[in-house]
Amino acid sequence: MNQIEGKVFIFGDNIDTDQIYPGRYLELTEPQDIAAHVMEGADATFPSKVSPGAIIVAGKNFGCGSSREHAVITLLAAGVRAVVARSFARIFYRNAINRGLCVVEIPELDLSKVKDGHEAVIDIENGVMAFSNGCEFVFVPFSEHILEILKAGGVISLYRSKMKER
Amino acid sequence: MHALEKLLAKASGKTRVKPGEIVEAEVDLAEVNDLYLQVIKSFYEMGGTKVAHPEKIAFVFDHYSPPPTIKAADNQRQMREFCEKMGIKMLFDVGEGVCHQLLAESGLVGPGEVVIETDSHTTTLGALGTFATGVGATDLAIILLTGRLWFKVPPIINICLDGKMSDFIMAKDIILHVLGKLKQDAAIYKAIEFTGSTVSSIKMDERFVLCNMSVEMGAKTAYIQPDEVTFEFLGDQGSEIENFEVFTTDDDFNYFESYYVDVRNLSPQVALPGSVDNVCGIEQVEGIPISQVFIGTCTGGRLNDIKIASEILKGKHVAKNVRCIVIPASKKILQEALKRGYVQTLLEAGAIFVTPGCGPCLGAHEGVLAPGDVCVSTSSRNFPGRMGSTKAFIYLASPATAAASAANGKLTDPRKLL
């Protein structure tokens, strides 16, 4: 969990949860069904392009809009390992951490310098993201609280062990 | 300290809190809507067997209500069973209305409370002096398990609204105007407090709209200091004011940011398709032909909204080739609108009524849009595909503008119709 490596997919500002996972599919409850519509509202070809290990790179306010946890479930189930953005909407951010999806906020991220298809390495511990074209961006590493949840693979496994201890 | 900080401090057993601090607060009321079967799944996945405080939990079936598909119906069935098994009595079943409005009417929500729902527009309830915010399924499941949840204390932005609005200008116009100025990411992780002479002079129906759409700026919560208007509303819902604690903000409190908005000369505002913060005055879009009008939702389906729409459409008829769909935000509103004759007036004008609930707001059913459809909606979101096809166009506007546009079959300034 200290390093995440993968292929980059670029998106713009204000990618809302309706674009990540359209409301008309909210009745679905199984991860593999949910994965079939990943990012469909932003790029209809994404579900066929995405491969396990993908890293989504976006602009400001990623995940704004509705509180649907489907938005995180769809990304995880489709194999997305991390989302990197200049900023995140708060409910999406909480949902992602809770389900163990790595979300990295890099306010200085310059989308004009990176391209779809680049490879990238995210160094979680030291707060550095390096792209295959040589571009590097730094970020503030996670707080203890968040790191504990991410390392447990999400809040569900964390609580499961807590409940057992009781 | 700010009233909201005092509220959060009390809920987490502290005397002081400051922005950025993480606190674990006792939740007074938590609500799950019918999109969130995942709450129950997460609850069991975490090893849950018993809900900590069943009397503080509500379930509301509003987004798919009545269920349009077998899957949606089955999700609701599983939720009913869960409520039965866990001793959760507050189940607002099909047709009761939209969660935020139902909780506001329940008499259970008031000043000083911590209210958490599985829905981003929970900020609506901040209009009652409540700390109210939305979370996802797993966070809500943690509340089911423990009765508590962690929060980061937000910095607070003050938006002072000043002046008297002209006729047929509504709270929706104000909040669209503010959104257009401050933009979608203005308040991420922050709280917004609305103050000023405009806020004092408007009723709860309109105050809810301001707080509701604050989340469109990313706000974690919104807040309006409780006053006589709040207490009168709470009284009407049958709640005892003494059950609530009203916190007040210290005189020396410093806001993170402050904005002043003069509403005196505001014209009807419209958010252009695709983005809630791309806002202009009606003058710039008047005359664009439309195919659907939607008056409803937790933003624009309250009694005052239906009243204004019926006043505008009285004696007129919805234009040919336009569907005008009206969905009261709750059954109580529907009944009151019936009693006062608004329903009759709107039906005579050619409007269509649908069961209280979310309806087409999230593109689920009861009026979804086809490619090429142009809709004027009183709802809060117009992202691509929100109400159906990604190739449909959604203009967000006030109920007055929506009704006037329905009558004319094109985007219309309501002030010109009368």
Ligand code: SF4
């Ligand atoms: S009416 Fe629309 S915005 Fe309100 S809770 Fe329902 S889907 Fe969400």
